[in-house]
Amino acid sequence: MKVTQITLRPGVQLTAVQTKKFKSSTLAVRFLTPLSEEDASRNALVPMVLRRGTVEHPDMESLSAALDELYGGSLEPLVRKKGETQCVGFAGSFLDDAYALEGEKVLEPAAELMAEVLLKPYTQDGAFCPDYTRQEKDNLIDRIRAQVNDKRQYAQIRVVAEMCGDEPFGVDRLGSEANAQAIDAKALWEQYQKLLRTARVELYYCGSADPERVQAAFAPIVNGLPEGGERMAVVRPAKKKAPKHPRRVEESLDVTQGKLAMGFRTNADAWDEQYPALTLVNAIYGGTTTSKLFMNVREKLSLCYYASSGLMKYKDVMLVSSGVEFDKVGQAEGEILSQLYKCQTGDFSDDEMEWARRSVVSTLLTTLDAQSRLEDYWLGQAAAGLSEGPDQLAARVEQVTREEAVAAAQDLILDTVYFLKGRD
CATH class of the missing domain: 3.30.830.10 (Metalloenzyme, LuxS/M16 peptidase-like)
Structure with a gap:
């Protein structure tokens, strides 16, 4: 290719x-x-x-x-x-x-x-x-x-x-x-x-x-295309610090299951050298079926119907998404933050790290096998003015150390908590 x-x-x-x-x-x-x-x-x-x-x-x-x-x-x-x-x-x-x-x-x-x-x-x-x-x-x-x-x-x-x-x-x-x-x-x-x-x-x-x-x-x-004029340059979003105390927003709709969404500032995006480490942290924390959120918050403690995390590649934002019972939202939020703390203190096994690494690398390499995902990947890279292919990013993920992963996790700070609850 x-x-x-x-x-x-x-x-x-x-x-x-x-x-x-x-x-x-x-x-x-x-x-x-x-x-x-x-x-x-x-x-x-x-x-x-x-x-x-x-x-x-x-x-x-x-x-x-x-x-x-x-x-x-x-x-x-x-x-x-x-x-x-x-x-x-x-x-x-x-x-x-x-x-x-x-x-x-x-x-x-x-x-x-x-x-x-x-x-x-x-x-x-x-x-x-x-x-x-x-x-x-x-x-x-x-x-x-x-x-x-x-x-x-x-x-x-x-x-x-x-x-x-x-x-x-x-x-x-x-x-x-x-x-x-x-x-x-x-x-x-x-x-x-x-x-x-x-x-x-x-x-x-x-x-x-x-x-x-x-x-x-x-x-x-x-x-x-029209001649002349200046076309838009590459836009790199400015990074922003999380507030001293997280914002809290609640909304009521006709739902039978609560939706807890938590937004974190990451201090890194696709332009940064530490981005591969951040992708690995995301996978350890909540980006895979072997992650801490899935294995502990969902499976072991049964606090959520689902719990996962995802990075906004071209913005310094990570989102945690979970479905919870209305009366368990406090417990769920506390455990979600507890699992993040474990990532920030290096409290994850070598196996957890390697399972996460294999998942990230595999996902990147399978991009090469799907035209729709290739098109979307290169659109994002074009918007960012970057030329790194998915295989090159995968190679960088392979080199991430435990210390680099922990350092990336320590930059994650809770910014906003949104809870969608029932009308009653």
């Missing part, structure tokens, strides 16, 4: 992963822009409306027919959050040229169709189609509202919003319902033009073609 990163224009980069491992190829184009409360919903809506139709294929039916002609290819809107960067655009999956009939080329027409969707949208009166905008806006609002239906995910969204309320990271990737409600076709068109002019553009390919051919295939997109 060969990874090539090429700067095509200032603020426009191509990441080409050349491999013969897959029968399909992945193409993606993403606008990277600072995450903000004001723009998040409009940015999220742009690719959804673009996907509705183009000048040549003015509706979803004709656009789907064009994709069907490319061996049943797919092209889906993409809205993600990497640190304090919002990433919007498209990811497409197409048959790799190596498997096409009679040597037929799929890469070039697929990239051309992607350029058409991105740069030649169906318009009415010099802006996006009002009907398409209204329909997709309603869909976006439904998605924002539906987040509360997954209470585990909702608790994590809420603890981040409370913990990082004065930071861009506290903004949801889809924005807010209130801001989404205010969008009309003209305002959305203006936001689309702003993205074309100012957003950093990250192109991605994974398949058997060589980088030079991929670069040529993406030329219609690169040449179609």
